[in-house]
Amino acid sequence: MMTAKGNFFHIRHLNKLRWVVLSIVFLMLLLLPFIYLYQTYVAAHAYDLLPASEKQIYNVMEKLTSPFVSDPENQLDQIKGNTWSGTLFGLKLSDPLAVVSQAAASQKFYWPFILTGLIPLIFTLILGRFYCGWICPATFLYELNSNLAVLLNKMGIHSGNRRFDRRFKYLVLAVGVTLSAVAGAVLTAAIYPPAIVGREIYYGIAQGGYSHVVLGGFGAGAVFFFTTLLFDLFVSRRGFCRYLCPGGALYSLLGRYRVLRIQRVVEECNDCAKCNAVCEFGLDPLRDSFGQECNNCTACIAICPTDAFEFKFSVKDKVFQGPGHLGRSYRRGQEARLMSEPDE
Amino acid sequence: MRWHLRPPGALKDDLAFVSACIGCGVCGEVCPTRCIKFYTREGGNRINTPYIDPSVKGCILCGKCMEVCPTESLTPTPKEEIDMGIAQIDRSACYPWVDQGICGACVAVCPLGGKAIGFDFANFYKPVVKEGCVGCGQCVEVCPHPGLPVWIASREEGTIARHGAGQRRKWLQ
Numbered sequence: 001m002m003t004a005k006g007n008f009f010h011i012r013h014l015n016k017l018r019w020v021v022l023s024i025v026f027l028m029l030l031l032l033p034f035i036y037l038y039q040t041y042v043a044a045h046a047y048d049l050l051p052a053s054e055k056q057i058y059n060v061m062e063k064l065t066s067p068f069v070s071d072p073e074n075q076l077d078q079i080k081g082n083t084w085s086g087t088l089f090g091l092k093l094s095d096p097l098a099v100v101s102q103a104a105a106s107q108k109f110y111w112p113f114i115l116t117g118l119i120p121l122i123f124t125l126i127l128g129r130f131y132c133g134w135i136c137p138a139t140f141l142y143e144l145n146s147n148l149a150v151l152l153n154k155m156g157i158h159s160g161n162r163r164f165d166r167r168f169k170y171l172v173l174a175v176g177v178t179l180s181a182v183a184g185a186v187l188t189a190a191i192y193p194p195a196i197v198g199r200e201i202y203y204g205i206a207q208g209g210y211s212h213v214v215l216g217g218f219g220a221g222a223v224f225f226f227t228t229l230l231f232d233l234f235v236s237r238r239g240f241c242r243y244l245c246p247g248g249a250l251y252s253l254l255g256r257y258r259v260l261r262i263q264r265v266v267e268e269c270n271d272c273a274k275c276n277a278v279c280e281f282g283l284d285p286l287r288d289s290f291g292q293e294c295n296n297c298t299a300c301i302a303i304c305p306t307d308a309f310e311f312k313f314s315v316k317d318k319v320f321q322g323p324g325h326l327g328r329s330y331r332r333g334q335e336a337r338l339m340s341e342p343d344e
Numbered sequence: 345m346r347w348h349l350r351p352p353g354a355l356k357d358d359l360a361f362v363s364a365c366i367g368c369g370v371c372g373e374v375c376p377t378r379c380i381k382f383y384t385r386e387g388g389n390r391i392n393t394p395y396i397d398p399s400v401k402g403c404i405l406c407g408k409c410m411e412v413c414p415t416e417s418l419t420p421t422p423k424e425e426i427d428m429g430i431a432q433i434d435r436s437a438c439y440p441w442v443d444q445g446i447c448g449a450c451v452a453v454c455p456l457g458g459k460a461i462g463f464d465f466a467n468f469y470k471p472v473v474k475e476g477c478v479g480c481g482q483c484v485e486v487c488p489h490p491g492l493p494v495w496i497a498s499r500e501e502g503t504i505a506r507h508g509a510g511q512r513r514k515w516l517q
Contacts (some may be wrong), residue, residue, distance in 0.1 A: 036373050043376035077374055077408065085368035085414045092414045098366045102415060105363040110416045184363040185389040195367070199392065202369050209381065219384045340352075 015028050015302035025083065026140040029198055033060055033205035035076055044075045082198025083137055084189065085116065092116040095195070096124065096254065097247040101188040104181040121254065128255025132241060132248050133280075133297030138193030138225070142238060146280060149237060160235040163282065164243045166293060173249035192247050193228060193240065196221035209339065238280045242293075256292040257315045259317050262301065264288050268308035269324025275300035275309070285309070288318045348395035349428045349481060349496055351380055352403055352422040353410040364417040367392030371409035371418060379403050393417075396428075398481025398496055403428070405480050406457050424456070429479030429496040433471055434505035437493035440469035447471075450483030450494055469474060472505035 038061035041050060047058060062072075069075040080087050085094040099117035103109055124131065132139060149159035176188040189195045204218045227238040241248050264285060275285040278299045285288055285300045301309040306326060323330040351371055355361040364469060371394050372380040379401035385388045396403055410420045431450075435441040439450070446469045456459045459476030461483060471483075471494070479496045487494050493505075 032373065040376055040378050040440065077412070080373050080412060081368055081370040085366060086370060087412055087414075092412075094366070094368075094414050097427065098368070102364065102366050106360065106416075107363070113415045116414050183389055184359055185391075186366045187362075187389075189367045189392060199369055202373060203382065203384075206378075207372065292453070 006306045011298075011309075012302045012304070012307065014288045014298040017295060021134050022137075022143075025135055026137045028079070029082055029201050030205075032065075032079065033202045034084075035065065036080075036202075036206050038062065038065070039073050039076050082195070083135060083235045084192075084195040084302065086196055089121075093119060095192075095247065096121050096196075097192060097250050098186070099190055100250060101177055101186045104177045105184055105186050107181065115295050124251055124254045124258075127296055128258030128261065129248065129251040129295035130255075130297075131251055131295075132245075133295035136194045136247075137197045139198065139241070141225075141229065142193075142232060142241060143280065145232050146237060149233050152233070157238065159233050159237065160239075162236045162239075164239070166242060167324040168243045169245055169249040170253070172244050173246040176246045188246050190221070190223065191324065193225055194247065196225050200225065213298065237282070242281055251295075252292045258292075258296075259313055259315060260311055261310050261314060261317065262290060262294065262296060262297070262298070263312045263314070263318055264321065264324075265308045265310055266321040267325045268306045269326060270306050270308070271324045271327030271329060272305060274303045274305065286324075288320050290317050348397055349403075350478065351375075351394050351396055351409045351418055352405060352407065352426040352428055352478070352480070353413075353418045354428070355419075356427070361417050362390050362393055364415050365393045366415055368414065369394075370412050370414070374408040374412050376406060376408070377401055377404050380409060396481060398484035399492055400485070402482035402485040403480040404482065405478070409512055424459070424476065424478070426478040427499060428481070430477045430499045430501075430503060431473045431479065431481075431483055431494055432497040432501060432503055432505050433473060434493035435470075435488060436505075437491055438471065439489060440471070441493075447488065449486045449488060453482045453486045455480060455482060459499075477503070 034057055037054070037057055041047065041054065041058050049057065050058060065072055065076060078087075078089050083095060085092070085098055087093070094113065094116040096117045099114050102113060120131065151161055172191075173188075176191065180187045189199075200218050200222045205224070228244075236243065262285070269286075271286065273286050276283075279285060280297065280299065281293050281295065283294055286313050308324065323333070350358070350361060355364060359414075365436065367380060369392070372378075372382060379396050379398075380394045381397060382392055382394055387393065394409075405423050405426065407420070407423070410418045413419075434442070438447075439445045448463070448469045448471065450471050451461050451463060456478065457475055459474060461471055461473050461477060464472045479499075481496050483494050484492060486494060497505075
């Protein structure tokens with residue numbers, strides 16, 4: 001695979017690509033409500049009646065979209081929605097958690113909807129929890145939040161780094177789906193950060209509550225999400241994703257036997273443990289322990305000074321391969337072995 | 345609880361609607377009139393499900409929301425078979441019916457033309473709702489009377505308000 005040094009397509013640049021993808025997803029979530037507003041203005045044929053602020057939205061969006069569409073009112077419907085569920089050039093895609101919770105809530109299988117979760121499901125079976133690292137709009141904010149924690153630590157404000165049991169999120173998933181079934185409503189949407197982020201951005205920009213005011217403000221979900229940010233900052237780093245997120249739990253379960261996974265090349269490893277420090281999910285790449293939680297975010301690859309990680313097609317992690325061959329403890333072990341063995 | 349309608353093509357049983365809707369908000373995001381709103385906290389377990397308040401903005405029956413909905417909660421339905429309710433007119437309040445002037449705004453705005461609402465024979469400007477009404481609520485939006493003598497009721501309640509405001513209050517709950 002892509003491991004040759006000096007190559008432009010070096011595997012360690014994947015982390016940058018990931019940030020590009022995360023940023024695009026988040027910016028699209030910000031842009032789509034404005035595009036929607038623009039579409040409604042176009043549909044109303046009432047540019048002259050708009051107040052100045054809305055005229056500004058109209059002008060900016062017209063400038064942004066006019067190279068691509070000639071009929072904004074209808075053609076801009078090609079990309080709609082958010083990561084919870086949306087339509088992309090006629091293809092409807094939904095979060096597998098939405099599919100599971102909706103099936104539980106309505107207690108029947110509505111196949112057209114279940115099929116919208118198929119493509120994300122296939123990707124999850126291959127790439128594991130990749131959604132959490134590569135697409136989730138909440139991850140974009142949570143990782144920035146982690147960086148903020150580093151900044152705060154430098155300023156002398158200590159962020160929390162407690163550890164809990166990772167299996168707790170599976171309980172959240174089970175309880176969430178069960179409660180959805182009991183209540184007959186998709187309750188997991190209320191505690192699932194990407195759904196909240198997508199929804200609240202849309203509500204905040206284009207809904208304006210009851211009063212038909214543009215830029216009307218956020219709802220209850222924003223408060224919940226802000227609380228999770230504080231939780232991550234002061235209690236446990238990336239705590240919500242690690243220990244509480246029901247979607248993360250579902251993706252972890254689906255990605256347990258993912259086909260493509262990161263593995264350590266023991267010959268190249270020097271035991272510096274930077275990978276463990278950088279891992280947002282608190283995993284242990286240094287000891288070959290990725291497990292079902294790994295989201296293939298490639299942060300460990302990007303930080304590794306000796307390029308000791310590679311992508312491998314395998315349904316299992318390697319068992320602990322021992323200390324890295326470039327590290328001190330391996331060298332000492334070798335020396336000891338040489339000393340103890342009779343001359344060869 | 346506010347007076348609300350579900351968007352066109354919604355499941356008849358509101359509990360089934362709530363359990364089928366995942367709250368993705370895409371129906372609202374394609375609505376060209378911005379008539380689709382979403383329940384927030386005050387909606388209880390209806391939170392994040394869509395509604396239309398015809399007194400603010402009625403539905404224009406463009407059908408985009410039904411096309412885009414990923415679930416069965418909004419199923420594509422032909423325009424004439426949509427059933428969001430039926431318009432109901434309070435003849436003790438409507439301006440022409442109480443001889444307080446001429447109006448006809450509701451008839452003029454109706455997207456279904458003569459099938460849904462028309463004038464009572466030989467009684468100019470006195471609006472009468474017909475069976476073809478699908479309950480889009482545009483007449484409610486346009487009605488100039490502050491008390492809204494026209495509103496959308498469920499189909500079995502008929503097209504003439506019998507108990508005036510009391511009946512409406514029942515519908516509000």
